[in-house]
Amino acid sequence: MRPLVPLFLAAAAQAAGTFQVLWTTDSSGDPDDANAVFGPDGPWQAIYVGVGSSGESRPMWPSGGGTTMALTQLPGGAGSIANSSTALRSNVSMASSDDWFSSIFVGDEPSGFGVVDTVDIIQKVNGQHSQVNTTIVAVETWPVNFANNSTYSARVGILGLGPSADKRLGSLAVPAGILSDLKSRGDIASLSFGLHIGSVPFKQRGSLVLGGHERNRALGPVGVFRYDTTESAPLLLLLDVLLGTHIGGSPFSPPISETTEHSSTSVWRGVGDNFRADEITKRVGGKPGSAVIMVNPAAPYMYLPPGTCEAAAAHLPVTFSPELNLFLWDTSSAAYGRIINSPSYLAFVFADRTATNITIKVPFHLLNLTLEAPLVATPTQYFPCRPLDSAYGFWMLGRAFLQAAFLGVDYERNLTYLAQAPGPDMEQSVLVERPAGREGLESNPIEEWESSWMKRWTVLAANEEFLAEQNGNGNGNGLGVGATVGVVMGVLAFVVAACVGGWYWWKTKRGGEGITMVPGQEEPKEEWARGYQGFAEVDGGDRPVEVPPKMMVHEMEAPHVTHEAPGNGEFWGEGGHAPKGQGS
Ligand SMILES: *[C@@H]1O[C@H](CO)[C@@H](O)[C@H](O)[C@H]1NC(C)=O
Ligand SMILES: *[C@@H]1O[C@H](CO)[C@@H](O)[C@H](O)[C@H]1NC(C)=O
Numbered sequence: 001m002r003p004l005v006p007l008f009l010a011a012a013a014q015a016a017g018t019f020q021v022l023w024t025t026d027s028s029g030d031p032d033d034a035n036a037v038f039g040p041d042g043p044w045q046a047i048y049v050g051v052g053s054s055g056e057s058r059p060m061w062p063s064g065g066g067t068t069m070a071l072t073q074l075p076g077g078a079g080s081i082a083n084s085s086t087a088l089r090s091n092v093s094m095a096s097s098d099d100w101f102s103s104i105f106v107g108d109e110p111s112g113f114g115v116v117d118t119v120d121i122i123q124k125v126n127g128q129h130s131q132v133n134t135t136i137v138a139v140e141t142w143p144v145n146f147a148n149n150s151t152y153s154a155r156v157g158i159l160g161l162g163p164s165a166d167k168r169l170g171s172l173a174v175p176a177g178i179l180s181d182l183k184s185r186g187d188i189a190s191l192s193f194g195l196h197i198g199s200v201p202f203k204q205r206g207s208l209v210l211g212g213h214e215r216n217r218a219l220g221p222v223g224v225f226r227y228d229t230t231e232s233a234p235l236l237l238l239l240d241v242l243l244g245t246h247i248g249g250s251p252f253s254p255p256i257s258e259t260t261e262h263s264s265t266s267v268w269r270g271v272g273d274n275f276r277a278d279e280i281t282k283r284v285g286g287k288p289g290s291a292v293i294m295v296n297p298a299a300p301y302m303y304l305p306p307g308t309c310e311a312a313a314a315h316l317p318v319t320f321s322p323e324l325n326l327f328l329w330d331t332s333s334a335a336y337g338r339i340i341n342s343p344s345y346l347a348f349v350f351a352d353r354t355a356t357n358i359t360i361k362v363p364f365h366l367l368n369l370t371l372e373a374p375l376v377a378t379p380t381q382y383f384p385c386r387p388l389d390s391a392y393g394f395w396m397l398g399r400a401f402l403q404a405a406f407l408g409v410d411y412e413r414n415l416t417y418l419a420q421a422p423g424p425d426m427e428q429s430v431l432v433e434r435p436a437g438r439e440g441l442e443s444n445p446i447e448e449w450e451s452s453w454m455k456r457w458t459v460l461a462a463n464e465e466f467l468a469e470q471n472g473n474g475n476g477n478g479l480g481v482g483a484t485v486g487v488v489m490g491v492l493a494f495v496v497a498a499c500v501g502g503w504y505w506w507k508t509k510r511g512g513e514g515i516t517m518v519p520g521q522e523e524p525k526e527e528w529a530r531g532y533q534g535f536a537e538v539d540g541g542d543r544p545v546e547v548p549p550k551m552m553v554h555e556m557e558a559p560h561v562t563h564e565a566p567g568n569g570e571f572w573g574e575g576g577h578a579p580k581g582q583g584s
């Protein structure tokens, strides 16, 4: 069934045992192509997946649960799943079926029916399709709720790469899962994937590799976490959230007091008196005050307990919109551009399964996202941190976070990997296969994080210097325009830091481009997983304690779903399912 591929293409295509998936922005060749990027809270890129006998490519968020969710009908009327000659229809009506819990946070209400059908996973390099069977929710309506009881329709589906949680779907036997199928036919070496969402505004393409990962997408120490097979989801423990500046002066107003070398401060306010959260944290083995966090590319924002987004926002020129439950940037403020363009970040400190701290820095460049219609009348820049009093006792970091983080899942070892992802000027792509049973994950040196952002940063005058300047001329305007003149670059000539793979010397090659060298300045040292003060300040407030005993209800049996499904779709092979014409 596999299409023949010219040898030279096949040779160029993949490291053995890996499958690099096509993204919407790869396909068009133009990241500005309006059909290749998605809102209304992005812009985001997704992967292309063919579904059913039509094989029509549609955008999907790659995710790790066991169920794929696809609109029955694509916008424009093409690609109906109900008409797929390869579809085996169950009589099970299904609602939110993302095992990784996106619906709780996104607030969407998909509804449709379960089918078993083919999906075409498309290779990035040569466009070759690999066709596999999987469980799909054919979604007929997919409203996403937002402000004022308004809804809009989701456009992007969810590709569930994980093993099927259930053996049966009504009367149908369920296939083992997408990765199992690819592995059993020898396309990939193990049931695993490596993912980096990338950034559309910075034209950094997404990366999804099945059976391996792109080594240049994971930097520095790699956190190893459990993959919880009971919940079928990665459960991470979040210890702290920091607001800081990597090098140079603090751009924030009020500025962050320089109690630490990198002028960073904890904005983590703990889980409050959320009783359910304490329970879940204990169950996962976390220390008091830490929170259980899911990561999921199918959700847009960073959903955090009440208090934390607010504490970060107190340093930012943002206003809170109660209807949208989001913070909007005040783009007229001088501090806005100063912060977005500075080497400042929101950092997330996780404790991995050996209680080792893993810090992921999300640069403010990536936290300048755009809301569009129908959420707002005119495009509006927003800060993608949403305070949420979770009735479920856990929280979620979505695409906004995954722009800056590498996520790997190994379903054979039941492990989740998390590492810092590079900025837009990243090093050469190196595909690495993950052999079955392997533990640990290869990464590139952490110094590449700095070099991958350096050209984009406007480094501010160091605070001591600024304070001296302020004392000298009595200018009390906080960080004025004069202070935003870049400095400090030369000092980075040699930085030594510990890395997973050993010690690396890194020598900066950059210097010019709006950055002024100031010789003789003290060399900033980067300690990646360093300790910070300020932790788990508990805030008050009413929290719902009545919560469902099971985390989530996945599906609902319905006796009759009346659909005009073709009568010939009940068995595989009937009517023949020839390979798709696309790409061959
Ligand atoms: C599905 O099939 C029906 C009957 O053959 C046809 O009328 C309809 O146009 C098809 N829909 C799509 C989207 O192909
Ligand atoms: C679904 O229900 C229809 C009619 O109710 C029936 O003809 C069909 O065989 C059922 N399909 C499955 C897979 O149970």
Ligand SMILES: *[C@@H]1O[C@H](CO)[C@@H](O)[C@H](O)[C@H]1NC(C)=O
Binding pocket: 118, 131, 132, 133, 181, 572, 573
């Ligand atoms: C899908 O499942 C059917 C029935 O189990 C099988 O005949 C067919 O070969 C499968 N297709 C693929 C692409 O694995």
Ligand SMILES: *[C@@H]1O[C@H](CO)[C@@H](O)[C@H](O)[C@H]1NC(C)=O
Binding pocket: 147, 148, 323, 324, 375, 376
């Ligand atoms: C929600 O309703 C309020 C009051 O009617 C209005 O001011 C606001 O603009 C609405 N928000 C959205 C996002 O439609």
Ligand SMILES: *[C@@H]1O[C@H](CO)[C@@H](O)[C@H](O)[C@H]1NC(C)=O
Binding pocket: 148, 149
């Ligand atoms: C949303 O709908 C509910 C129930 O219909 C209503 O009570 C509430 O006032 C509505 N809220 C807004 C902002 O319109």
Ligand SMILES: *[C@@H]1O[C@H](CO)[C@@H](O)[C@H](O)[C@H]1NC(C)=O
Binding pocket: 201, 336, 337, 340, 341, 368, 369, 370, 381
């Ligand atoms: C924020 O993002 C918008 C849209 O991508 C862009 O036009 C604007 O320049 C960005 N702001 C800054 C300060 O970089």
Ligand SMILES: *[C@@H]1O[C@H](CO)[C@@H](O)[C@H](O)[C@H]1NC(C)=O
Binding pocket: 229, 411, 412, 413, 414
């Ligand atoms: C991973 O989890 C699955 C399902 O619970 C189990 O069958 C398998 O043995 C586990 N693998 C390891 C290495 O623990």
Ligand SMILES: *[C@@H]1O[C@H](CO)[C@@H](O)[C@H](O)[C@H]1NC(C)=O
Binding pocket: 239, 240, 349, 357, 529, 530, 531, 532, 535
């Ligand atoms: C890990 O991070 C927490 C929270 O920031 C901090 O309190 C702790 O000291 C760190 N541990 C180490 C070993 O750095």
